[in-house]
Amino acid sequence: MGIEGVGARVARKEDKRFITGAGRYVDDMVVPGMKHAAFVRSPHAHAQIKKIDVKKAQAMPGVIGVLTGKELKADGIGNLICGWMIHSKDGSPMKMGAWSPLAVDKVRYVGDAVVIVVAETKGQARDAAEAVEITYKELKAVVDATKALEKGAPQLHPEAESNLIFDWEIGDAKATDAAIKAAAHVTRMKIVNNRLVPNAMEPRAALGHYDKAEDHYTCWTTSQNPHVARLVMSAFYNIAPENKLRVIAPDVGGGFGSKIYIYPEEIVCLWASKKTGVPVKWVADRTESFLSDAHGRDHVSTVEMAFDKNNRITGLKVDTIANLGAYMSLFSSCVPTYLYATLLSGQYDIPAIHANVRTVYTNTAPVDAYRGAGRPEATYLLERTMEAAARELGVSPAELRRTNFITSFPHQTPVIMNYDAGDYAASLDAATKASDYAGFAKRKAAAAKKGLLRGIGMSCYIEACGIAPSAAVGSLGAGVGLWESAEVRVNAVGTIEVLTGSHSHGQGHETTFAQLVNERFGVPIDSVSIVHGDTDKVQMGMGTYGSRSGAVGMSAIVKALDKVEAKAKKIAAHLLEADEGDIVIENGALKVAGTDKNIPWFQMALAAYTAHNLPGGMEPGLKETAFYDPSNFTFPAGCYICEVEIDPETGTTEIVQFVAADDFGNIINPMIVEGQVHGGIAQGIGQALLEGAHYDASGQLLTASYMDYTMPRADDLPSFKVSTSNTPCPSNPLGIKGCGEAGAIGSPPAVINAITDAIGITDIAMPASPSTVWAAIRAATKH
Amino acid sequence: MYSVNYHRATSVADAAKLVKSGDAKLLSGGMTLIPAMKTRLAAPSDLVDLSRIKELQGVKVSGKTVTIGAATTHYDVANDEKLKKACPALAHMASLIGDPAVRHRGTIGGSIANNDPAADYPAALLALGATIVTNKREIGADKFFKGLFETALKDGEIITAVSFSAPAKAAYEKFRNPASRYAIVGVFVAKGKDGVSVAVTGAGDDGVFRSKEIEAALVKNFAASALDGVKVPAKNLMTDIHASAEYRANLIAVMAKRAVAAANV
Numbered sequence A: 001m002g003i004e005g006v007g008a009r010v011a012r013k014e015d016k017r018f019i020t021g022a023g024r025y026v027d028d029m030v031v032p033g034m035k036h037a038a039f040v041r042s043p044h045a046h047a048q049i050k051k052i053d054v055k056k057a058q059a060m061p062g063v064i065g066v067l068t069g070k071e072l073k074a075d076g077i078g079n080l081i082c083g084w085m086i087h088s089k090d091g092s093p094m095k096m097g098a099w100s101p102l103a104v105d106k107v108r109y110v111g112d113a114v115v116i117v118v119a120e121t122k123g124q125a126r127d128a129a130e131a132v133e134i135t136y137k138e139l140k141a142v143v144d145a146t147k148a149l150e151k152g153a154p155q156l157h158p159e160a161e162s163n164l165i166f167d168w169e170i171g172d173a174k175a176t177d178a179a180i181k182a183a184a185h186v187t188r189m190k191i192v193n194n195r196l197v198p199n200a201m202e203p204r205a206a207l208g209h210y211d212k213a214e215d216h217y218t219c220w221t222t223s224q225n226p227h228v229a230r231l232v233m234s235a236f237y238n239i240a241p242e243n244k245l246r247v248i249a250p251d252v253g254g255g256f257g258s259k260i261y262i263y264p265e266e267i268v269c270l271w272a273s274k275k276t277g278v279p280v281k282w283v284a285d286r287t288e289s290f291l292s293d294a295h296g297r298d299h300v301s302t303v304e305m306a307f308d309k310n311n312r313i314t315g316l317k318v319d320t321i322a323n324l325g326a327y328m329s330l331f332s333s334c335v336p337t338y339l340y341a342t343l344l345s346g347q348y349d350i351p352a353i354h355a356n357v358r359t360v361y362t363n364t365a366p367v368d369a370y371r372g373a374g375r376p377e378a379t380y381l382l383e384r385t386m387e388a389a390a391r392e393l394g395v396s397p398a399e400l401r402r403t404n405f406i407t408s409f410p411h412q413t414p415v416i417m418n419y420d421a422g423d424y425a426a427s428l429d430a431a432t433k434a435s436d437y438a439g440f441a442k443r444k445a446a447a448a449k450k451g452l453l454r455g456i457g458m459s460c461y462i463e464a465c466g467i468a469p470s471a472a473v474g475s476l477g478a479g480v481g482l483w484e485s486a487e488v489r490v491n492a493v494g495t496i497e498v499l500t501g502s503h504s505h506g507q508g509h510e511t512t513f514a515q516l517v518n519e520r521f522g523v524p525i526d527s528v529s530i531v532h533g534d535t536d537k538v539q540m541g542m543g544t545y546g547s548r549s550g551a552v553g554m555s556a557i558v559k560a561l562d563k564v565e566a567k568a569k570k571i572a573a574h575l576l577e578a579d580e581g582d583i584v585i586e587n588g589a590l591k592v593a594g595t596d597k598n599i600p601w602f603q604m605a606l607a608a609y610t611a612h613n614l615p616g617g618m619e620p621g622l623k624e625t626a627f628y629d630p631s632n633f634t635f636p637a638g639c640y641i642c643e644v645e646i647d648p649e650t651g652t653t654e655i656v657q658f659v660a661a662d663d664f665g666n667i668i669n670p671m672i673v674e675g676q677v678h679g680g681i682a683q684g685i686g687q688a689l690l691e692g693a694h695y696d697a698s699g700q701l702l703t704a705s706y707m708d709y710t711m712p713r714a715d716d717l718p719s720f721k722v723s724t725s726n727t728p729c730p731s732n733p734l735g736i737k738g739c740g741e742a743g744a745i746g747s748p749p750a751v752i753n754a755i756t757d758a759i760g761i762t763d764i765a766m767p768a769s770p771s772t773v774w775a776a777i778r779a780a781t782k783h
Numbered sequence B: 001m002y003s004v005n006y007h008r009a010t011s012v013a014d015a016a017k018l019v020k021s022g023d024a025k026l027l028s029g030g031m032t033l034i035p036a037m038k039t040r041l042a043a044p045s046d047l048v049d050l051s052r053i054k055e056l057q058g059v060k061v062s063g064k065t066v067t068i069g070a071a072t073t074h075y076d077v078a079n080d081e082k083l084k085k086a087c088p089a090l091a092h093m094a095s096l097i098g099d100p101a102v103r104h105r106g107t108i109g110g111s112i113a114n115n116d117p118a119a120d121y122p123a124a125l126l127a128l129g130a131t132i133v134t135n136k137r138e139i140g141a142d143k144f145f146k147g148l149f150e151t152a153l154k155d156g157e158i159i160t161a162v163s164f165s166a167p168a169k170a171a172y173e174k175f176r177n178p179a180s181r182y183a184i185v186g187v188f189v190a191k192g193k194d195g196v197s198v199a200v201t202g203a204g205d206d207g208v209f210r211s212k213e214i215e216a217a218l219v220k221n222f223a224a225s226a227l228d229g230v231k232v233p234a235k236n237l238m239t240d241i242h243a244s245a246e247y248r249a250n251l252i253a254v255m256a257k258r259a260v261a262a263a264n265v
């Protein structure tokens, strides 16, 4: 490892521009003649649109166009789609209701886009948006997924009877039921996973530009995957064929999943640009973000976990209702199915598992993947149940987990996943040691003296990153492949551009990807540029989500680097009159091993382009492309231990210790990995203690600003103790697993296990706010 | 935000004249008014900025009497050395408002004119028996605060200062709303020549109020232990997504107890 190579704590190259305010986000983009858009959104959770009168708005100062869904439909713009087909257990396809980018005759959640206004200034667009007169006939709304399934509940879509989108199952019901019947002990829980609002720092934005002369569209958008955006907007929304549509995702200020999806606004801005003849920019304000960004989580489950007399799990039965909101967002269907139920084996050897999942429409914002996407829900369910089981069985939570750990690999679970490598006991040992687990009783007694309730909770999570391989996900219903592409361009002076289909929106790719190149060729990372986020530059890519950029995106780069290296060595061997097999790359030069004969990297590159003296038959130039399709998911895993002190008078929970012991396989940049873990844990603690999207019964979002939605702040969080162990991932060339979501996946159950331990109760709702904790303490002491 | 005419007033008299134009509103720190305008909930035609008026600035202490100009920022109140001696509880209270940016802009006059049911100053001024001085008259705090976002101020009336007599003992304990960090419950206790007074913000469904139960217990004995077992009724307290009335009732007792303990240090 050099100072800039793999494994080095290199400071992030991109941070200079971010910290100095020089980042270039969609809202920084200016196109000549550009105008501004505002959307008129539904104030009702459920209503029929009786009439839209735009006359007054059209006459307002600065207004260029006021456009409705009717006009959009007339121009053939398609409905939004969900790109992953799930079949119900009866074989029928999921029931996808129509989602028009601008609502035509019905609105289904507060924030549903109805009209776009384009004007000279943002202020004028908003003024005119207020002047649009829409007559609604209000309908009864339903926001709770369980209630939406009940007889007589308001119906959202004619396509989905009883608001049921699909009723899906996985695993072996018979074997699981038999295990439960024969069990020495069964732990039963009801588990609720609270709804969250992603809250990326940069709100969503879109700039649509139709160039009449070229008959070509450009879309700047806050996307985690611009190529998928282009594909979907071409193939399904009929904006334009791919060759006439360029999508650019410049600097993007955080996504956490919420910027994977194609939303109505970018489609409508592109269409409106052609319609009005001006480039159209829209930037969400924070309230629009709260209302219309895809939310996360929102599951209600029951679980039964069966044990034999040796405390070994013999079966797990899960029944889940997942709230998908008013419309099916792009990947909404795979989150509560293949990203959730396939992880229900956790780190444990469970012979029989069965999960049933019903997804439901409600009059709430669409729900889709949010940091962790399905795996946090699975982990929360499993690790809360394990903790409850340990208490019921009267055994140490650590020992119960250890008893059930999978210890030999590969391991085939009953729910599709084939775990390739791991050492769960190593993480458990590291975490119990770092947290002085054994010394907890003393600390609890000391806290009690101060009148505080101290509790400890653990969580042993496993997750699956780098969702793959393409053929497998295709057979499970995915509408896209899940490979990645890379192109490595060595310039004539030896500097390098790496074009990648991954997209960085905070992950640090410009640094880590360059470290990979440095490790291979010795080129300083300052001489390596990472190019991403533009469909005109990068041919095709699948973007960044599911912690896939390391395991999949970097593996594609490795493949391209392999090809570059092979050609570079051929050129060097030719110039040095040596055997190709004897060439090694060291300190920025290609050398004949064991001699002092060498040619610097840049000279070799120059030779490739002057082409004065290349091996016979070799094409000039040095540029290689690779596509990498993984053979399996990767399986990061770890153990988190949380310790809390609760003030019983106020219900305030303080996290006094948080330990994370993760196994991410090989690590490219430990500092960036730690940053990812810190951020993930902050979000997980946010879910457990602070955050919760709250709709009232009529469908109004009560937590639509930071006055009511509690974002984690630095002083809500402890200093984390993080460490990593390493069982390299055998299925990719770098042996890396991914670290982007682990923190958010592993931490909520650790926090809640600690709180319930402190109070001596079985369950508490998330977020465990002071008032919730106080009420739980009061209820516990009453009975 | 809708378009608006901005006026920078040079004196209170100037402001009083300017505020008569159109549908004008007084602007002080802007920490409440500007967000309301940005979200289009407020739409004044004109803004009359008070924040540069010299006579509205600063804290004066003469003997026991404390006078704070209406346009004095929370930061300046929190850090005024004379006030820290005369009434440290109020300086401490100001240091708990919002975040540094809010404290550097927001003012005492703006805060009490707005009378947010979760704001901190109303509890302090009510407990201190303060007088609110306007360009027209003087109003006792007990007459000034009238329910949710309601005050005794008439249209265009300008608060110029707040004054009170420094208490022998006082303290403020705030339980923050985890999201907004306004008060879910804030309790200001003061013991002065007129006895004990305990005012509660954040909790009442009609705004700031004095807690009779707590005061009764403390009159006999101004000690935290005097509040052992004292129950505050949940009736007339707010219930919202952050806290139930019962929880608020509990917090009033807990915060009062902690405030008394702090006041006695």
Ligand SMILES: Cc1cc2nc3c(=O)[nH]c(=O)nc-3n(C[C@H](O)[C@H](O)[C@H](O)COP(=O)(O)OP(=O)(O)OC[C@H]3O[C@@H](n4cnc5c(N)ncnc54)[C@H](O)[C@@H]3O)c2cc1C
Pocket (backbone or CB within 6 Å): B025, B026, B027, B028, B029, B030, B031, B032, B033, B034, B035, B050, B070, B071, B096, B097, B098, B099, B102, B105, B106, B107, B108, B109, B110, B111, B112, B113, B114, B116, B118, B119, B120, B121, B153, B157, B158, B159, B160, B180, B181, B182, B183
């Ligand atoms: C993020 C955030 C957090 C906050 N947290 C807290 C908190 O924890 N506790 C708390 O108490 N407050 C909090 N606030 C509110 C803050 O204290 C405001 O500063 C205060 O409520 C208003 O004061 P201002 O000077 O900003 O008034 P402005 O916003 O300028 O005005 C508010 C209202 O008062 C009127 N007004 C202003 N000055 C006068 C005057 N001299 N005479 C008559 N009318 C006048 C205005 O016309 C307007 O209607 C918070 C605000 C923000 C933005």
